[in-house]
Amino acid sequence: MIDQFERLPGIGPRTAQRLALHLLRQPEDQIRAFADALLAARSQVGQCQTCFHLSAEPLCDICRDGKRCDQLLCVVADSRDLLALERTREYKGRYHVLGGLISPMDGIGPDMLQIPSLIQRVDRDGISEVILALTPSVEGDTTSLYLARLLKPFTQVSRIAYGLPVGSELEYADEVTLTRALEGRRAMQ
Amino acid sequence: MIDQFERLPGIGPRTAQRLALHLLRQPEDQIRAFADALLAARSQVGQCQTCFHLSAEPLCDICRDGKRCDQLLCVVADSRDLLALERTREYKGRYHVLGGLISPMDGIGPDMLQIPSLIQRVDRDGISEVILALTPSVEGDTTSLYLARLLKPFTQVSRIAYGLPVGSELEYADEVTLTRALEGRRAMQ
Structure with a gap:
């Protein structure tokens, strides 16, 4: 189980061990529910036929939203x-x-x-x-x-606009971003 | 000398010590040149009278550039x-x-x-x-x-444009930056 967790992105040996030990302390039916959810997701989630977003239905939530x-x-x-x-x-x-x-x-x-x-x-x-x-x-x-x-x-x-991200400092922005920000300047309303 | 270096931004005790020990190994006239440069900069650098950029002259390099x-x-x-x-x-x-x-x-x-x-x-x-x-x-x-x-x-x-910085991943951009990037979208030429 630890090995399997370690294969997930961003999960190292220590986190894998912690997750595995946590699951071992849970009742068996809860582990079964977790395993079933993994299998169900894999078999059910496909692509929306219109927009190709992940979806369990032929059309995703967004495409169905009137x-x-x-x-x-x-x-x-x-x-x-x-x-x-x-x-x-x-x-x-x-x-x-x-x-x-x-x-x-x-x-x-x-x-x-x-x-x-x-x-x-x-x-x-x-x-x-x-x-x-x-x-x-x-x-x-x-x-x-x-x-x-x-x-x-x-x-x-x-x-979409390329430029300074909100909350950033102009003095630390890289040259390419600043060049794009200058090129992409907009008239003030 | 170590104390003085430590007061500079981004310089901790270890770096301060390293810089001070480095200077101690230099000939005396080089340390004097360093000290003079500090004093001269403080007394000579003022503001450009036109644009208020730092400048040793009444007009800065940029304002004088024809x-x-x-x-x-x-x-x-x-x-x-x-x-x-x-x-x-x-x-x-x-x-x-x-x-x-x-x-x-x-x-x-x-x-x-x-x-x-x-x-x-x-x-x-x-x-x-x-x-x-x-x-x-x-x-x-x-x-x-x-x-x-x-x-x-x-x-x-x-x-200037506010939006996604160059080299960033859209999926990790914060909501406010993405909102600005959407609002600031530009027609493709």
């Missing part, structure tokens, strides 16, 4: 990024999960991601704006530029 | 922020150093900063754009809004 704006589509690399954006409670549109970023170095081309389904969806559903919410890295920038070129015939394309 | 754009003025809280922006080698305009941020909690009002001199300068020099480069904090935002209101009758006012 109160969301249908004209706004936010493109993210994976489900963790979608969940981060949901935590802001600011975004009210739909999502599309690519399943990764274009990375020639790692042999990941556009056809290995949910890009054809994205184009189809934007064309079919009359999306008025696609917001690209990809990380500011070489792969993220490559993917953003590639998608912008593909999507422009169908809709308006924007990209 | 190759810089006279129509663009970047407002920063202090000289450290100015030096951070200079490291990007992207910005070619002039600066104005406020000497702090408006902070009612700390009793710092607009009249205690270089704000009257800023308004005067913008009015007199025909500045076409003022870029506010203040940290994304309560004090920075307060100061930006205050300055934007004052400066708008004279010139165009913009603010």
Whole structure:
């Protein structure tokens, strides 16, 4: 059991031991419930057929939610990024999960991601704006530029702001971030 | 000597000891040169009369540089922020150093900063754009809004972008930064 826990990300030998010893002190039916939950999750959780977010149903909670704006589509690399954006409670549109970023170095081309389904969806559903919410890295920038070129015939394309993170000190910001913050300056309302 | 070094920011007892022992091993004239440099810096470095950056001359290097754009003025809280922006080698305009941020909690009002001199300068020099480069904090935002209101009758006012720092992961960004990144999204060219 300790070995199994240690294989999880961010769990070292001491934490693995603590978790294992904790479980050993629990009644057997509780351990069984834990084991069942693991198996059930693995067998039941698949991908939403529309947005490719993790989902136990053919359509995920967000795609089924009738109160969301249908004209706004936010493109993210994976489900963790979608969940981060949901935590802001600011975004009210739909999502599309690519399943990764274009990375020639790692042999990941556009056809290995949910890009054809994205184009189809934007064309079919009359999306008025696609917001690209990809990380500011070489792969993220490559993917953003590639998608912008593909999507422009169908809709308006924007990209989230890159600049100083809230709570940071300007004097400690790296040169590339400061350059982006200067380039991306906005008129004060 | 160890005590004096320890009073410097970021220098603990062990580093202070190492620096002091290093100096003791140097020839006496080198220690005298070090001491003289400290005294000279204190007595000679003042503020630029135009932009209030640190300067040994009445006008700082940047204000004397004839190759810089006279129509663009970047407002920063202090000289450290100015030096951070200079490291990007992207910005070619002039600066104005406020000497702090408006902070009612700390009793710092607009009249205690270089704000009257800023308004005067913008009015007199025909500045076409003022870029506010203040940290994304309560004090920075307060100061930006205050300055934007004052400066708008004279010139165009913009603010550096707040959003995801370059090289960061979207999934680990805090909610406020992600919200700002969404709000500040830009159309792809």
